[in-house]
Amino acid sequence: MNTEVKIAGVTLKNPVMTASGTFGSGMEYSEFVDLNKLGAVVTKGVASVPWPGNPTPRVAEVYGGMLNAIGLQNPGIDVFLERDIPFLKQYDTKIIVNVCGKTVEDYVEVVERLGDEPAVAMLEINVSCPNVKEGAIAFGQKADALSHITGQIKKHARQPIIMKLSPNVTDIAEMAKAAEAAGADALSLINTITGMKIDIHKRRFAIANKTGGMSGPAIKPIAVRMVYQAAQAVKIPVIGMGGIATGEDAVEFLLAGASAVSVGAMNFVNPYATVEVLEGIRGYMERYHVENVTDLIGAVEG
Amino acid sequence: MKQKQTATVISQREIAPDIYDMWLESALAKEARPGQFLGVYPKDRSTLLPRPISICEVDSICSTDGGRNALRLVYRIAGAGTREFSGYKAGDSVSLLGVLGNGFPLEQGTGKKVFLMGGGIGVPPILELAKRLEADKQVIVGYRDDKLFLKEDLEKYGRVYVATEDGSAGTRGNVMDAIRENGLEAEVIFACGPMPMLRAIKAYAAEKGIPAYISLEEHMACGVGACLGCVVKTKELDHHSHVHNARICTDGPVFEAAEVEI
Numbered sequence: 001m002n003t004e005v006k007i008a009g010v011t012l013k014n015p016v017m018t019a020s021g022t023f024g025s026g027m028e029y030s031e032f033v034d035l036n037k038l039g040a041v042v043t044k045g046v047a048s049v050p051w052p053g054n055p056t057p058r059v060a061e062v063y064g065g066m067l068n069a070i071g072l073q074n075p076g077i078d079v080f081l082e083r084d085i086p087f088l089k090q091y092d093t094k095i096i097v098n099v100c101g102k103t104v105e106d107y108v109e110v111v112e113r114l115g116d117e118p119a120v121a122m123l124e125i126n127v128s129c130p131n132v133k134e135g136a137i138a139f140g141q142k143a144d145a146l147s148h149i150t151g152q153i154k155k156h157a158r159q160p161i162i163m164k165l166s167p168n169v170t171d172i173a174e175m176a177k178a179a180e181a182a183g184a185d186a187l188s189l190i191n192t193i194t195g196m197k198i199d200i201h202k203r204r205f206a207i208a209n210k211t212g213g214m215s216g217p218a219i220k221p222i223a224v225r226m227v228y229q230a231a232q233a234v235k236i237p238v239i240g241m242g243g244i245a246t247g248e249d250a251v252e253f254l255l256a257g258a259s260a261v262s263v264g265a266m267n268f269v270n271p272y273a274t275v276e277v278l279e280g281i282r283g284y285m286e287r288y289h290v291e292n293v294t295d296l297i298g299a300v301e302g
Numbered sequence: 303m304k305q306k307q308t309a310t311v312i313s314q315r316e317i318a319p320d321i322y323d324m325w326l327e328s329a330l331a332k333e334a335r336p337g338q339f340l341g342v343y344p345k346d347r348s349t350l351l352p353r354p355i356s357i358c359e360v361d362s363i364c365s366t367d368g369g370r371n372a373l374r375l376v377y378r379i380a381g382a383g384t385r386e387f388s389g390y391k392a393g394d395s396v397s398l399l400g401v402l403g404n405g406f407p408l409e410q411g412t413g414k415k416v417f418l419m420g421g422g423i424g425v426p427p428i429l430e431l432a433k434r435l436e437a438d439k440q441v442i443v444g445y446r447d448d449k450l451f452l453k454e455d456l457e458k459y460g461r462v463y464v465a466t467e468d469g470s471a472g473t474r475g476n477v478m479d480a481i482r483e484n485g486l487e488a489e490v491i492f493a494c495g496p497m498p499m500l501r502a503i504k505a506y507a508a509e510k511g512i513p514a515y516i517s518l519e520e521h522m523a524c525g526v527g528a529c530l531g532c533v534v535k536t537k538e539l540d541h542h543s544h545v546h547n548a549r550i551c552t553d554g555p556v557f558e559a560a561e562v563e564i
Contacts, residue, residue, distance in 0.1 A: 021529070028528040028552075031304050044530075052545040057521040059531035063348050066523060073530045075543045216350055268524040269343075269350045271306055271399070 001285055002292045003278075005039070005260050007237045008160035008185035010121045012039035012094055012260060015293055016250065016278045019241045019264030020044055020098035020124060020164070021070065022215075023274075025084035026091070032271035035091040037278060039260060043084060045100035045126045048109040050076040060197050060206035065216025065243070066265055067195050069209035072100050072129055077113050085119055094121040096162070100129060104149055108156045115158035123159050125150070128166030128191035129213070140166040140191075143178040154183035162239065165189040165230065172226045173233035180234040187230055188239035188262065190223045215265040217243040224256050231257025231298060245273065247280010254281075257298040304400065304526060305330070311394045312372060318449035320379045321423070322388045323358075330400045331362040331371035336431035337406035337494075337517055337556045340375070341399030341525040344383040352399045353383045354522050354551070356494065358426035358452070359433070376426035376452065402525050403555045406492050406515055411437045417488040418442070418460065419477050419503060421495025425452050427517060431492055432459035440486055444477040444499065478502050488512065497564060504559035514559040520550045527552030535563035 003014035017040040023029055026041045035041060053073025060067045074080070080097075088095045097120050101107035107125065114120050127140035127149060139149045150163055163179040165172065167190035176187055192213025197206035206212075223242020231238045240258030243265070244250050250261045266273040281293065290296060309328035317323045330340070334357050341352025359374035379385050390396060408431075416437045420428035421444040429452055432441055439460030443453065448470035456462050464472030465480035473480040477499060480486075493503050494517035507514035520532035533540075533547040538561065540548040548554065548562070 022524075024528040028524070028526045031526070032306070050543060050545045052543075052547055053530065053533070056531075056533060058533070059351075059521050059523045059529065061349060061351050064350070066351060068523065068529070068531060070530050073533070073543050073545060073547060075545070079544055217347075265350075265523075268529060269352075271304075271524075271526065 001282065003282065005294055007239065007259055008122065008162075010094060010160060014039040014278055014281070015254065015260035016274055016281070017096065017239065017260055017262045018042050018267065018274060019262035020126065022264040022267045025080075026088055029267060029271055033275050035088075035093050037275050038093045040094035040096050040121070041088060041091075042096040042124055042262060043080075043088075043098055044074060045072045045098040045129070046074050046077055046080045046110060047072065047100050048077055048106050050074065050079070055208040057206065057208055060212065062195065062197055062214060062218070064218030065214055066268075067197055067207055067212030067214050068192070069207045069212040071209065074100070077110050081113065081117065085117055089119045095119055096122045096124050098124045098126050098164070100126040104152050107149065107153055111153055111157050115156070120159055122162055122186075123157055124162040124164050124188055125153055126164050126191075128164050140175075141169055143174050146175055147178045147182040150179050150182035150184050160185035162186040162188050164191055166191050167193050167222060167226055173229050176230040176233045176238075180236050184236060186237045186239060187234065188241065189230055190219070190226050190242045193219055193222065215243065217245050217266070219243045220249060224252055227253055227258050228256040228300070244277060245269070247277050247282070247284055250277050250281050251284050251296060254293070254296040255298070255300040259297050304402065306397060306399045308395050309373070309398050311390045311392055311396060313392050314388075314390055316388070317376070318451040321449075321451050322377055322379070323451075324375045324377075324387065324390065326373045326375065326396065326398070327371060328373050328398060329371050330398060331360050331373045334360045334362075334373060334401045335405035336408070336434050337427050338401045338403045339555065340373070341402060342375070342387060343397040343399070344386045346382065346386055349383050351523055352525055353387075354402070354519065354525060356427040356517070357401075357430060359430050359455075378423040399525055402551060404553070406431050406517070406556050408435050410513060410515065411435050411490045411492060413437060414489045415487070416440065417481070417486065417491045417493070419491060419493035419495065419499075420444070421477055421499040422446065424493070424495030424499070424517070427494050428492070429455050432456055440488060442477045442480050442486070444480070444495065445471070476502070478506065491515065493517065500559070501564055504564065507559055515556050516559045516562075517555045518550050518557060518562070518564070519555065522551050525551050537561050537563065
């Protein structure tokens with residue numbers, strides 16, 4: 001059985017990755033799972049300087065999922081390079097660093113710093129966080145803005161770039177095509193879906209930011225649909241995510257056209273979720289006599 | 303090491319309106335310290351996240367026949383998840399994530415004259431603390447009314463002073479009123495309770511020039527320090543993000559009051 005997949009020239013031992021922001025830089029979950037087993041660890045977003053993030057409450061549970069508005073709290077690229085990269089280098093897994101910023105220059109600064117770090121296999125560019133006021137999603141909701149930032153980053157990046165797309169758009173295919181045309185090496189989707197929860201007893205927003213990004217199993221059908229539409233629209237690989245809890249969920253994304261998958265909010269529910277998803281994919285391959293996991297990519301019929 | 307594992311309910315009863323007292327058989331008892339907490343998972347799949355619940359009491363005895371590893375959780379029904387827990391009966395299974403958090407720094411109180419303060423559903427973690435801490439213990443607990451849950455358990459380990467909001471037992475008012483009315487003094491404070499109580503304790507400790515170790519709560523998702531959902535503003539740079547935001551689930555839940563902005 002062969003579980004290897006290739007994204008933009010980078011070979012992953014299997015298609016299971018972590019969704020940015022749900023796994024830190026792996027340290028917290030290394031107590032629960034063997035990081036060597038993962039195809040890749042995608043880090044939480046890192047900016048050029050430390051970001052304090054949003055006021056609390058930052059998280060709330062909703063039916064079959066959760067809302068978050070962390071606001072990309074992160075230690076900045078200096079601490080990240082000193083602490084998080086050496087930690088991840090101890091493991092036999094690919095390192096994908098998620099990059100966030102408020103301006104194009106912010107992104108480029110981080111991308112250039114990471115360019116000097118050969119242990120980083122790919123960069124995932126966060127242009128879709130719904131929880132920060134400036135930058136981030138402003139680049140991810142209009143095709144021309146997405147195209148501009150993708151082109152700028154591509155000029156400075158020494159690793160392949162994955163543009164992480166927002167589901168909070170009218171036409172995901174148009175966004176996927178814009179990123180591809182501007183030089184993206186791969187796409188990842190979906191980021192969280194903007195939502196809101198009101199505590200009716202206190203008559204207050206459940207999250208201090210008022211709106212938060214929804215994730216969890218409840219959003220999976222939306223994610224599968226968008227991954228399918230994006231994969232149909234472009235030739236570059238698509239990494240699928242949104243509510244993946246089991247191997248069966250992951251296979252659904254692969255069949256829809258994803259070349260790899262990420263486990264996100266379900267890490268919070270089940271800290272062993274990543275390795276269990278991988279085991280589930282293997283179980284499916286065995287049951288249906290699938291020799292190469294790549295045979296599943298986009299293999300939905302009809 | 304933190305783990306997600308299945309435990310078995312030993313017993314459960316309602317000890318005050320909407321306050322439940324549940325004993326669980328769990329190997330996690332071996333590692334549990336006062337002030338730490340568990341993530342308790344509801345079975346209803348529409349509710350995904352573990353509920354952070356403080357450990358009230360630990361009963362861990364090693365013996366040749368396997369001994370006993372039991373954890374006591376005393377919690378209030380706060381929503382659908384805790385409502386589900388309240389229906390569990392002896393023999394039912396429950397998924398736990400634990401043991402989580404730092405716990406109270408016992409060494410800061412050993413041999414000293416201490417206040418162990420609990421307010422409302424912040425009373426439970428004070429019990430295991432009172433049990434383990436070797437010190438001159440003054441336990442000051444605040445309740446809404448005369449449903450004084452855990453008071454008798456606490457009396458086994460220290461002198462207990464009660465405050466009630468409605469004046470139906472002990473001092474009328476809050477735990478600070480009980481300190482004043484009884485003319486109590488301490489060299490160190492350990493506390494868990496609602497935010498107004500913790501703010502009052504922080505101010506009192508600063509005025510008296512004594513340390514106070516307070517247990518905080520916040521909405522949590524992962525419980526293990528990854529999601530950065532449950533942060534509190536800190537005086538010094540936090541060691542994770544370097545932005546004065548410590549993670550309550552892993553850097554806490556117990557903090558020195560002077561170190562946090564609450």
